[in-house]
Amino acid sequence: MKTNIPSPAWAKVDLKKVPAMKVPAPGPKSKAVHARCTKYFKGLSGQVKLFPVAFESGHGCTMTDVDGNVYIDFSSGIYVTTLGHCHPKVTEQVQKYAGQLMNCHDFTTEIKTRLMEKMAATLPGDLNGFQLYDCGTAAVEAGLRVCRAATGKHEMISCFNDFHGKTLGAVSLAEYSAQVNGPSRVPGSHMVPRPNPYRPHWTKADGTIDTDAYIAFYEEYLARGTARMVAAFVLEPIQGWGGSVMPPDDFLPKLRALCDRHKMLLMADEVLTSMGRTGKWLACEHWNTLPDVVTLGKGFGNGFPVTAVCVREPYKESIEKISASSSYGGNPMACAAALACFEVIEEENLLARATHLEQIALKYMRGMMERHPIVGDVRAKGCLMGVELVKDRKAKTPFDAAGKLVYQKAFAKGLAWIPAGHILRMSPPIVMDDDTLIKGLEIIEESIGETEKELGYAK
Ligand SMILES: Cc1ncc(COP(=O)(O)O)c(C=O)c1O
Known part of the structure; x- marks a missing residue:
């Protein structure tokens, strides 16, 4: 490419x-x-x-x-304004429908029909059943309901450190459920570790991550830890909130095969990773994996609140069974914004642009790793980037105090961004020019250098 x-x-x-x-x-x-x-x-x-x-x-x-x-x-709101703030075409389309027709329940409109046609033509495989919502969490909840309706099963498996939203079903898939929901979790919610190449639970003899060991653990867990009524394995293909964590290359294909063996659906929550953020329409495409159910959000409307659940042909009739409609889902402004995003990404060749920015960032960040002892790992797919700060490279001890200082120092120098704890998460708009990307990375490096001095970690 x-x-x-x-x-x-x-x-x-x-x-x-x-x-x-x-x-x-x-x-x-x-x-x-x-x-x-x-x-x-x-x-x-x-x-x-x-x-x-x-x-x-x-x-x-x-x-x-x-x-x-x-x-x-360097944050695109929060991974939202992937095409830059107030993209002229998206703004024009929202303004047009704000003056023409804001809402008509879920009656059909020409603009919604055009969006559906565009999504079916653009998204991979036979993902061609859709329902629209106004936040990522609502799309996730709908996805879970579709998985249950399509399989007649009720259990869900999700992954440590993934994030799916903050309503009861979505938060039941996540570790911090107790913090948000108190003692209750949806019955049948299970969590398993997922492979993080920088922090593996299981490694091969050569020290690299052992994806097969994770899959073997899932096999055993399915047999012994569930009621054998698992509707879906739900995951973020790349962990966003968890710190821009990439899966090993063989993970998603092997997970797909596991789901097929056990007749459970694969649901990819791509609220954060879709619409060009990683250089593809869906992040799953990097690993040639087609999920059965996919959620889209954030960059889907580039700031206008519109999200979607997308379902493969064999399961799409199940959308009808879940009482899927909502007050704002698919309103004309939302549809116009999302359609404009698809068109802009194609017209401006932005999938390739995101990959180009990834290459620049990776080169710069690898140099940063050589220059700074507290940088433990760097990673990027498209404009989803991460730098992990550690107290000690061997023990990989997370360095939260450094993360906080780097965040504040870089912000004060003029970088708007949203790291989390010891992981510097970066998600610049994919329309950014090369020099601005490098300038942002230089601000971060300068802030890392100052932080190292302040905390006594300078080389
Ligand atoms: C992967 C993922 N799923 C779901 C959500 C929830 O989306 P929203 O905040 O729009 O409800 C988020 C939000 O950060 C997310 O990153």
């Missing part, structure tokens, strides 16, 4: 003017707005608490706060 695709001109950042920190951030206006808002708005994420800046606008690959500071965007 040709990958040296130029970035679209409208999204080019003028690095003479960006980043531009007019006042130390968070500045006085940010602090004042934040104080007023948080009198009432209480459920802030950890990142906002650590850097309480208030934003005013976004354009392409930059964001501006209420004090006039301009940042390079």
